[in-house]
Amino acid sequence: METQAVWAHIHAERRALAATLTDLTPEQWQADSLCAGWTVQDVAAHVISHPQIGWAQMPAMVARNFGRSYNAMIFREVKRMGASSTRESILADYATYDRSTRKVPTTTVLEPLMDCLVHHQDIVRPLGLRRDMHPEAAAVAADRARTLAFLSGSRKVVTSTRMVATDVDWVRGSGPTITGPIQELLMVCMGRARVATELKGDGLELLARA
Structure with a gap:
C-alpha cells in the first residue's frame, strides 16, 4: 500500500x-x-x-x-x-x-x-461497542505486527501457525491454520488472541495455550 x-x-x-x-x-x-x-x-x-x-x-x-x-x-x-x-x-x-x-x-x-x-x-470492546476495521488497512497493519510480534508477546503464535483471512487476500505463515476476518487476525498478531472472535481452524488449540 x-x-x-x-x-x-x-x-x-x-x-x-x-x-x-x-x-x-x-x-x-x-x-x-x-x-x-x-x-x-x-x-x-x-x-x-x-x-x-x-x-x-x-x-x-x-x-x-x-x-x-x-x-x-x-x-x-x-x-x-x-x-x-x-x-x-x-x-x-x-x-x-x-x-x-x-x-x-x-x-x-x-x-x-x-x-x-x-x-x-x-x-x-470492553465497553460492548463495535468498530470494524477497513480490511486492506488491517492487512497492512497485520504484516507489520508480525515483524514486531516479539514486542507484543505473540511471537510463538505468529511463527507457529498459518493465518488465512476470510475477507481479504491475505495468507501468512505455516503450521496449524487459523482462519477468520483480517481484523481478528491482526488482534492475534498484536497479542490480543483472548478477545479475537470469529476464528476457526486447528490452530486455535495453540491460541488457547498462548
Missing part, C-alpha cells in the same frame, strides 16, 4: 476514534481498556501522541525511563500522558492533529496505523 494511502487510513481511523470518544460518558473514559493497567483515557491520549513526539521530546523520555525495557517505558509514558490530560484536552488534540503526518522518530508510517486500528478496539 502506498504511503499516502496508509496516511489516509490513519486519518480516517483517528476521526472515527475521536467520534467514539466524544460519545463516551465520563465513567466510560475511566473504564479499563484491553491494555492491562490503562484506562480508556490513557489509550486515547497515547494514540494521538504519535504526531506530538519528535526528536526534541526523545531525550527527556529516555532519561525518565533509563534502565527500563521498551514495554516498561511505553507503559510509564502512557500513564503519564493520561494523568496529565483531560477529556477536553485529548479531544482538542484529535482535532489539532487529525491530518498530521508526523510520527515518532525511528518508527515507520505503519506504527501509527497499527496503533489507531488496534487501540480503537482496545477501547470499544
Whole structure:
C-alpha cells in the first residue's frame, strides 16, 4: 500500500476514534481498556501522541525511563500522558492533529496505523461497542505486527501457525491454520488472541495455550 494511502487510513481511523470518544460518558473514559493497567483515557491520549513526539521530546523520555525495557517505558509514558490530560484536552488534540503526518522518530508510517486500528478496539470492546476495521488497512497493519510480534508477546503464535483471512487476500505463515476476518487476525498478531472472535481452524488449540 502506498504511503499516502496508509496516511489516509490513519486519518480516517483517528476521526472515527475521536467520534467514539466524544460519545463516551465520563465513567466510560475511566473504564479499563484491553491494555492491562490503562484506562480508556490513557489509550486515547497515547494514540494521538504519535504526531506530538519528535526528536526534541526523545531525550527527556529516555532519561525518565533509563534502565527500563521498551514495554516498561511505553507503559510509564502512557500513564503519564493520561494523568496529565483531560477529556477536553485529548479531544482538542484529535482535532489539532487529525491530518498530521508526523510520527515518532525511528518508527515507520505503519506504527501509527497499527496503533489507531488496534487501540480503537482496545477501547470499544470492553465497553460492548463495535468498530470494524477497513480490511486492506488491517492487512497492512497485520504484516507489520508480525515483524514486531516479539514486542507484543505473540511471537510463538505468529511463527507457529498459518493465518488465512476470510475477507481479504491475505495468507501468512505455516503450521496449524487459523482462519477468520483480517481484523481478528491482526488482534492475534498484536497479542490480543483472548478477545479475537470469529476464528476457526486447528490452530486455535495453540491460541488457547498462548
